[in-house]
Amino acid sequence: MRDLARDFLGDRLxxxxxxxxxxxxxxxTASPLLAAPTSLSAKVFHHLYVLRLDGEVTTSHPTWLETLYPLLDGGEDALIDVHRQGNHLLVYRLPFSIAGHxxxxxxxxSFDRVEAGLNKLHWWIGLIAGLVLLLLIGLNLLAVRAGLDPIAQLQRQLEELRQGxxxxxxxxxxTELEPLITQLNRLMDAQENRLKRSRHAVSNLSHALKTPLAAIMQAIRGQRPIGQSRRAKILxxxxDMQTQLNAELRRSRIAGADSGQHTFPGRELASLLDMFRTLYPDKTFLSVEMPEAQVRLAMERQDFMEMAGIVLDNAGKWARDTIRIHTTASDGLYMLVEDDGPGVPAEQLARLGQRGRRLDEGLPGHGLGLSILINLLEHYQGTVEFQTPADSGLRVVIHVPAA
Structure with a gap:
């Protein structure tokens, strides 16, 4: 501000x-009157004048002449600060040549009054800035307290969660903390679902194993000798108990959509196809379309391997010669597996996936694979559809939505 005032006054001078x-x-002829203390210019502008013309020097303030006289020798115009006895004078020097003179x-x-006004203004600015600063500090403290209040509420509710x-x-x-609350609720939902799955698995195992175990224990405790036929029944x-146990363990391993894990379906499918081509060497697995290797899917790797493995294994068992796989992962996962096997009558498609139900006993199995597939897809909000193509075989269409 001082520089601005100095430049403004210098322009006026x-x-x-x-x-x-x-x-x-x-x-x-009016030049001496312009420089006189009684001149109109001196009275109106309150300026100090020093004029040297052809070696003759006149001034409106003789007391300053001794101080300003050395400045007359400068060869160019300039704005100069002059200090004398605590006074500050701002002068403008202008050399000239007129009609041979x-x-x-x-x-x-004088710059003293300007500086005094600036000092007073600086004090006012400092006072106002201090008050504004105190106000901002107070508002900031209120904002911080208001911002931390939801954290305190969150702490209380987390303690209530711990206490049940x-x-x-x-x-x-x-808004910044809403994703945190959403993720915490999802985590608690996932924990609750896992607890329900565990209880459901224990209940299923208890129901499925209780009767066979009682029968086996009774047979062993009895006095009758265990013949070959009874041994075969016990075996x-x-x-059956081992199959049921393995199925429930497979269900309990389902991670679900809230696990936060990803897999690369293109890579995993390539690995699975290599394995099934070795497992079923007389069958042809044709991959019509596969996702690119770097495409990711929001599904835990083991869940994806379980899902794809169940479908491909069933297709390998029932196909006569060829299994076609068509998979895209642009918006979620779309997987189509089609075999040229005997197929399933249209009226029995709805029974596929029912737990423990097998529509054909000609090949080994326990009817649990498709039920596990449906249960797994439910955890990812996915769907599976069984179709009968026009020619023959069975078509399985799986859709897993994007996270």
Whole structure:
């Protein structure tokens, strides 16, 4: 601000000096009157004048002449700060040449009052800035306190969750924290679903194993000798128990959509196809379309391998010669597996996937694979559709939506 005031006053002094010289060009005899203390210019503008014309020096303030006299020797116009006895004078020097006359004109004005006004203004600005700063600090403290209040609410509700008095987080949060609350609720939902699956698996195992175990224990405790036929029945029941146990373990390993894991369906499908081509060397697995290797799917790797493995294994068992696989992963996952086997009558398609139900006993199995597939897809909000193509075989269409 001081520099701005100095430049403004300097421009005014320059304009006054140019005005004085222009008047001197029109009236050469008026130059002494312009510099006199009683001149109109001195009274109106309160300026100090020093004029040297052809070696003769006149001034409107003789007390400053000794200080300003050395400045008359400068060869170019300039704005100069002059200090004397605590006074600050701002002067503008303008050399000139008019009608063969050489001279130098100095026009000056006191800068003390301007500096005094600036000092007063600085104090006011400092006072106002201090008040504004205190106000901002107060508002900032209020904003921080208001911003931390939802965190305190979150802490209280988390403690209620730990104590079992609350099942979900329900509070109004800033936009920045809404994803955090959503993810915490999803995590709790996933934990609850896993607990339900575990309880369901225990219940299923208890129901499925209780009767066969009782029968086996009764047979072993009895006095009757265990013949070959009874031994075969006991072995069959043990195999059923092992199958049921393996199926429930496979269901319990389902991670679900909230696991936060990803897989690369193109890479995993290529690996699975290599394995099934080795497992079924007399069958042809044709991959019509496959996702690119870098495409990711929001599904845990083991879940994807389980899902694709069930479908490909069934197709390999029932196909006569060829299995076609068509897979895209642009918007979620679309997987189509079609075989040229005997197929399934249209009226029995709805029975596919029912737990423990097999439509054909000609090949080994327990009817659990498709039920596990449907259960797995439910955890990813996916769907599976069984179709009978016009020619023959079975077509399985799987869709897993994007996360």
């Amino acid at each position: 320059r304009e006054e000096a140019e005005y004085t010289l222009e008047k001197f060009r029109r009236e050469p 050489e001279g130098t004109l100095i026009v000056g004005e 008095t609350r099942k979900r987080l329900q509070l109004t949060m800033p 069959a029941r043990l195999e």
